Amino acid sequence: MTALHWFRRDLRIGDNPALMAAADSGDVLPVFVLDPDLWESAGTPRRAYLVSSLRALDEQLGGHLVVRHGRPDAVIPALAAEVEAEAVHIATDAAPTGRGRDRRVEDALDVPLIRTGSPYAVTPGRVRTGGGEGYKVFTPFRRAWQDHGWHSPAPDQHAARRRLQLVDGVRSDDLPRAEPPEGLTLPEAGEEAALDRWAQMLAGPLAQYKAERDRPDLDSTSRLSVPLKWGEIHPRTILADLAHRRSVAADTFRGQIAWRDFHADVLFHSPSARDTSLTTVLPEDSWAEGADERHALETWAAGRTGYPLVDAGMRQLLAEGWMHNRVRMVVASFLVKDLHVRWQRGAEHFMAWLVDGDVPQNQLNWQWVAGTGRDAAPYFRVFNPVRQGLTYDPEGRYVRRWVPELRDIPGKAVHEPWKLPESAAPDYPAPMVDHAAERAATLDAYQEHRRR
Ligand SMILES: Cc1cc2nc3c(=O)[nH]c(=O)nc-3n(C[C@H](O)[C@H](O)[C@H](O)COP(=O)(O)OP(=O)(O)OC[C@H]3O[C@@H](n4cnc5c(N)ncnc54)[C@H](O)[C@@H]3O)c2cc1C
Known part of the structure; x- marks a missing residue:
């Protein structure tokens, strides 16, 4: 008997109950489908990481991983028929898009789609x-x-490898070439x-x-x-x-x-939480629009806001495809509450750059900061980027690491460069907005919404 194991968000062989369920039913054909929809929406850093991770997985599987390009509801049934598989095994995908995709694959299959475990x-x-x-x-x-x-946990990678009888001789498509954007260093991939x-x-x-x-x-x-x-x-x-x-x-x-x-x-x-606020916090007309929104987003994304902790975080994102959690909260609060840009725009930028970019975690964390989510930070909590810097980067090391224009400013003074003579950091921009004034505007808009 042969079973397909369709890898998706489980690029490992250890502690993988769905893979073990496939192994228990016979010889296993390990498969990954490069779905053009997911590939297109993944963002360059995540694509490059995925390709490295698939290479590492293939190595663990002794070169037996079969990669096919195409839509899963066409590729998986065709492969199952090609090797006369008795079943296709997967880990449950609970996200809205994944659930829809899996239902379509299930409908197109002549054999059962068996779900074991989840991420x-x-x-x-x-x-x-x-x-x-x-x-x-x-x-x-x-x-x-x-x-x-x-x-x-299910058997670890060594025990799992011993249990797996892998199917030989099935054609695999090449992995696409995917380099990270210039200047971005990816972490090592694989189990x-x-x-x-x-x-x-x-x-x-x-x-x-x-x-x-x-x-x-x-x-x-x-x-x-x-x-x-x-x-x-x-x-x-x-x-x-x-x-x-x-x-x-x-x-x-x-x-x-x-x-x-x-x-x-x-x-x-609440699948709509991916794109829509779970709670409305502001009148619709209080958000930045058009050229104002574009300028705010571009300056924020480039790490040129003039607020050192915000800029350090945004530049860490461009350099590593990752950002520290505390700084994610600060930069997100700054975009929503100081620049009055809707959280969805910031979430989109994060999804384009984060190697860990993940719909439930990204969208719900953005909603948490924006005060629109479940059990979210209250909308009137506005992170002060200077105070956050002084508290959580007390010596200023994090800022100096990521913002070279500020490297010559010693100690915590780096969090308030505008208090120093201009010659201390001639290439660093002045703050693009006044935090105190924008905070007040945000709280006024919030009160206005509550009155309506
Ligand atoms: C605006 C914003 C967007 C975010 N987008 C993502 C995202 O796309 N993908 C993502 O994985 N995380 C996201 N997070 C959550 C968090 O920032 C990261 O999980 C964390 O920074 C990862 O670093 P770590 O693995 O060193 O965390 P650690 O502190 O070592 O935590 C261990 C693990 O716990 C989980 N975790 C930690 N904090 C959170 C949290 N706030 N929410 C959910 N899980 C958490 C993560 O899986 C993390 O790897 C976001 C947070 C914010 C504020």
């Missing part, structure tokens, strides 16, 4: 209130999520790299995670968002390791994994 600790939609609804607030979700629990990164986190920074996770200058977070996005590591592998450590730091880290599950769950129950 989350708990599959979205499973944790429900007593009334059978999705949770709207994070803390009770987290409690119910923890009570629901999750399976232990091995992901497991190494997690091992390093466990051995060192995890102990200080609670105290240091908000400090972009310390590089003290795991950077696992990228392998988690692509499924090069499963959250359950992480949770199983954390279960052996009874510390506040481990619990804080587990909380972040719970946020990831929460956002996927919110999107599962």
Whole structure:
């Protein structure tokens, strides 16, 4: 008997229950479909990373990964017929687009499409209130999520490799050439790299995670968002390791994994949250439009706002395809509440550049900052980019690292270059707006909306 395993957001062989379900039913044909719709929408950094990750996966599979270009509802049934597969195995995709695609593939197949597991600790939609609804607030979700629990990890990569009998001799299309944009350095892709990164986190920074996770200058977070996005590591592998450590730091880290599950769950129950605010916070006419919006977006995206922490973050994004979480919140708040640009525009820019760019996490985090999401920061909370810099980058190291025009300014003075003589940073722009004035305008518009 032969089974297809269709890899999507699970580019690993260890702790992969859907792959093991395929292995249990016979010889396995491992497949990845390069869907032109997803490829086009992925953004250059993510495309380049995906190709590296597929190369790493193919190596783990001894060169047996079959890549085909085309629409999954044509490619998967054709391949299943070609190798006379008895079933096609996948991990559940809970996101709106993925659910639609999988239904179309299922309709086009003559054999069963078998779903096992998902990219989350708990599959979205499973944790429900007593009334059978999705949770709207994070803390009770987290409690119910923890009570629901999750399976232990499936066999690791070595055990999985031993169990897999792979089908030989099936034609594979070439992987496309995909270079990252000039100036952007990608992290190493693949399951091995992901497991190494997690091992390093466990051995060192995890102990200080609670105290240091908000400090972009310390590089003290795991950077696992990228392998988690692509499924090069499963959250359950992480949770199983954390279960052996009874510390506040481990619990804080587990909380972040719970946020990831929460956002996927919110999107599962409210698919419109991808594009539409879950709560309206401002009158429609208070957002920037046309040339004003374009200018604001371009200046922000280039890291030329004149606010050092914002600019450092935006430039880290262009250089690494990644940004520290605290800085993501600051730059997002700045775009929405200081420049009055709709969150959807910022989310779009992030999706074009983030290697971990992921619809549930990106859109729901933007909604959180914009005050429009479930359990979001209240709209009247406006991040002060200077105070955030002084608190979370107290020596100014993060800013100096990413904004070369400010490299000669020592210490925390780097967060307020306008207080220094112009000769201190002649090439750095003056602030494009006055934060205090824009904050006041935002709060006025918010009050106006509440009055209507
Ligand atoms: C505006 C905005 C957009 C974002 N877009 C994305 C995105 O597209 N993809 C993405 O994976 N994350 C996104 N995040 C969440 C968060 O910034 C990143 O997950 C985190 O910075 C990744 O770094 P890390 O792996 O070192 O995190 P760590 O601090 O090491 O956290 C461990 C893991 O917990 C999860 N996690 C941490 N914080 C969050 C959070 N706020 N929401 C959900 N999960 C979280 C991630 O999977 C992360 O890898 C966004 C946050 C904001 C404010």
